[in-house]
Amino acid sequence: MNHRYTAALLVLVTVFSGVPAPVAAADQTAQCSFPMTVTDATGTDVTISEDPERVVTTNPSAAQTMWEIGARDQVVGVSQYASYLDGASEKANVSGSNGLNVEAVIGLEPDVVLVPNTTYTAEPDRVEQLRSAGVTVVVFESGDSLDAVADKVERIGRLTGNCEAGIERADEMRTSIENMERALEGVDHPVGLNVFFGYAAGGDTFISDVMTSAGLRNGAAEANFTGFGQLNEELVVEMNPEYIIVPSHAPIPSGPGFESTTAIQEDNVVVVDANNLQQPAPRAIDASETIMKAVHPDAYERYQELQNRSATTTTADSTTATATTADEPETTTATTAPEQTTESSAPGFSPIVAVVALVLTAFLRRRR
Template sequence: MRHRAVVLALVLVVAAVAPTAGLAAAQTEDGTSTAQESCTFPYSATDATGANVTLEEDPERIVTLNPSAAQTMWEIGAREEVVGVSQYASYLEGADEKANVSGANGPSVEKVLDADPDLVLVPNSTYGLAKDRVEQIRDQGIPVYVFGTGTSLEFVANKTETIGRLTGNCEAGQRTADDIRESVRLMQEALADEEKPVGLNVFYGYTSGNNTFIGDVMTTAGLRNGAAEAGVSGFAQLNDETVVQMDPAWIVAPEGSPIPSNEAYNSTTAIQKGNVVRVDENNLQQPAPRSVDAAETIMQAVHPEAYEEYQSMKQQANQTETTAATETADTTAQTTATATTEETGTGAPGFGVVASVVALLGASLLARRR
């Protein structure tokens, strides 16, 4: 009976003390829980098609039908959850280890289903071109989320948050989105007093006008979007007469894309001065986190002094954030240690009473053996 009584005492004390220790570790300095209650499942959201998408559990197998969604998963540190990608995501490190779910003129329904996904992420462009195929996937009971059309870097940040939430990577999604917004803010601050020359985006006979994320990348980097000012909306072709009238001081083009070599383009200030900015197409052409890198590339070429100021501001912000995080961690650790010392009467964080009872139990059992 004495043995059972001591064991019961041990169980009761562990039950009383262990939750307290766990709670202290899971609280911030202001006493709020760090547990992501808003990142729980089941979770429902309405996508760009108006469809209600419900995820009963945290999805572990993700198929991305566009490279921007895949890039986002990579950037939030969730690439291991991706089991299928489109052929255009092959530039991502490790993408060759994933199933290629592309087919002729769009996604392959069969390949997507073979990947056995818990969630399929779909771009607006793919849905517009292959709606029937996407609906076939959805008809199999697989959650399918379709995104809207990217129009800005803020859209990219919001999309990053959404992907993080859908895939159960809320903290990483929020952190990456905040980094995008902070980079944009710092660029705007560094460029506040700079004159903004006219820029023209050119890619394979098209340009980016109003309501395009590429146009927003350019203006964020310190250019005026000449195509937008000429009344171009979305992605469209541009006639030579408009190019001459616009006379862009800078041309922005993805690497590998040819610049028209005709009288109209050759007459522009951009061509005559050699002001052509080549940008990694995977950064420039995709509404995903690396589009900030595209803006930085443009800014460095067009406004080198402001770019240096931006980098300095960014470094300072990172140092401040690191210092604040360190101080918070130290304060939290000190508060936790003090609280547990007061509760247990020992310097051991939350285990003083347990240790005492364990010692008592050991002595009792030893006495019984003797």
């Protein structure tokens, strides 16, 4: 199958998922030590016995997340679609001619395998084969927003022994989301439409949130178009998007319906790096920034100012924390954390728990 069409189908398969929704959020203590037990998106309780040293990612979004939290050295296997990542060519390829190569994964002797929803829904039998072989596998639920992506980043950091880095990167994403909202206050949102190979992202998708966070209204969502699905030109004419968002690996849409739209007539087509736009991973924020810069240049400038202020504040806080630590006594008694915590919901730390977890981590395990 043509590479670009396969990549598009990887996005589409997320919607038609048979994976159960995670259990409702409950108050619980998130931990950053091992062993830990989590309940994944399939409802399976998964125990990770030790701080993982060998991680396999079966989808480019999981690989991108490991790269973004500075944990690429732990990754021993990636899918073929993660080849765009710097250094990915040095990792084993766990993709086969017909999907996930189970034998290749087992041969890498991973401590944990990270399986995003797209892989599981396409190949649930192969995931079960891995589990039957004694491989530790964690399946992730589909995210329908940038906030959900940030939560997943935090969770992957915790599951792979990179708790602090996961929290830091997730918080950077959340700060960016907040700064976009502030920069766009009082700004009109024109109608936008994401199109790739005749399909579009409707409501309840993270791509829709990428667009709306950047200052667009998702015309497909407003037309009661949910998930990812095929467009017809009548619907395109009816919604008349002012902007069309296209991933870089897809052609600009054509045909009478599209040619009649304000977007095409005014050349308002925004091409976004497909690896940012179509993967629920940290660089999805970059996709929102690309769209905002094209659609709302003035708001984008305000956003950059807010980002710079946030970065300055973070640096100042870090400097203050370092100075405070230097003044503390050298000997500190650590409180022992519970050996195991069961997670029964989507990832997420409360601010207090996050602080406690970071302190405990410094004493209880090797920092990455």
